[in-house]
Amino acid sequence: MQNIRSGLLAANAVKSVGAFEAFKDITKGIPVLIPADESVFDFDDNDVFYIDSSKLSEIIYGGHAETYIGFKTAFTGNAFLSSYRIKQEFVHEIGRIQEANDRAAEHVEGLRRQHKRLGAFQTRNIPHYGHQKIMERLLERCDHLVVNPVLGPKKPGDATIECLSSVFGDFFKSKFNGRISFMPVFANMYYAGPREAIHHAIIRRNMGFTNFSVGRDHAGAEGFYDAELAPKLMLGIQDKLNIDVFCHMGAKHCAVCGDFVIADECGHAMDMMRDVAGSQFREAMTKGQIFEFADKAMQEYVFKNVKNIFEV
Numbered sequence: 382m383q384n385i386r387s388g389l390l391a392a393n394a395v396k397s398v399g400a401f402e403a404f405k406d407i408t409k410g411i412p413v414l415i416p417a418d419e420s421v422f423d424f425d426d427n428d429v430f431y432i433d434s435s436k437l438s439e440i441i442y443g444g445h446a447e448t449y450i451g452f453k454t455a456f457t458g459n460a461f462l463s464s465y466r467i468k469q470e471f472v473h474e475i476g477r478i479q480e481a482n483d484r485a486a487e488h489v490e491g492l493r494r495q496h497k498r499l500g501a502f503q504t505r506n507i508p509h510y511g512h513q514k515i516m517e518r519l520l521e522r523c524d525h526l527v528v529n530p531v532l533g534p535k536k537p538g539d540a541t542i543e544c545l546s547s548v549f550g551d552f553f554k555s556k557f558n559g560r561i562s563f564m565p566v567f568a569n570m571y572y573a574g575p576r577e578a579i580h581h582a583i584i585r586r587n588m589g590f591t592n593f594s595v596g597r598d599h600a601g602a603e604g605f606y607d608a609e610l611a612p613k614l615m616l617g618i619q620d621k622l623n624i625d626v627f628c629h630m631g632a633k634h635c636a637v638c639g640d641f642v643i644a645d646e647c648g649h650a651m652d653m654m655r656d657v658a659g660s661q662f663r664e665a666m667t668k669g670q671i672f673e674f675a676d677k678a679m680q681e682y683v684f685k686n687v688k689n690i691f692e693v
């Protein structure tokens with residue numbers, strides 16, 4: 382709700398069933414719905430409207446998502462508010478979130494005064510060499526890159542904000558000679574795959590970024606979406622979004638090149654390419670083991686400086 386009030390996602394605010402139906406147009410991103418939660422809001426009966434779970438699933442997730450972790454994380458009911466008053470005990474917490482997003486906006490505004498091209502990189506993961514390759518390619522297009530994760534409800538196994546801040550705000554800032562900074566934005570995370578890739582691009586455009594990146598399985602989970610769907614969809618519609626999007630199929634390790642490359646760019650056969658599984662990286666770090674396809678010094682830095690690496 383703070384992003385509706387601030388203007389960041391004002392155009393996505395939904396206060397009626399009819400307004401929700403307008404989001405059949407995928408280029409609008411994700412509709413922002415305020416749940417009819419009596420523990421957080423004061424409201425009257427005539428302030429409530431209802432959207433069937435099947436309709437939420439169809440428009441936001443593409444259908445049949447009621448048991449999907451993204452749907453279950455984002456929606457606990459199907460009653461929503463057209464008008465509400467925040468209970469007094471939550472005013473301070475909501476204000477704190479708004480202040481954090483105001484700082485993010487100021488950070489972007491300050492960078493735009495220094496740099497013509499400013500990129501945003503969405504990740505909620507500790508980077509392996511594949512992520513680093515994408516960051517390097519973005520820096521070829523931009524003067525400065527902000528690692529700008531959307532922070533909202535998290536799922537077990539996600540890297541903590543403490544960890545991400547330590548990795549990108551400290552370690553990689555020095556590694557890339559100050560051309561990278563870390564500044565999250567607080568908004569709901571839906572794990573809605575291709576539609577959320579569009580939503581994320583809209584958020585970054587509204588924040589003032591000129592460039593963004595959408596890769597394989599963007600904002601997906603549990604293999605729910607075809608991993609290549611988000612960048613393929615974005616290629617066809619980014620002209621409507623007014624932000625330059627680097628669409629790619631991720632970075633892989635090429636046995637011929639002996640290095641990580643953006644998929645399909647080096648020209649070598651796909652059987653020479655190796656994917657790096659994030660699950661394997663998380664498992665190694667959970668055990669305190671060095672993962673071969675990620676920066677060793679970064680991992681040692683995390684083990685030494687970060688108390689809680691992953692959400693539980």
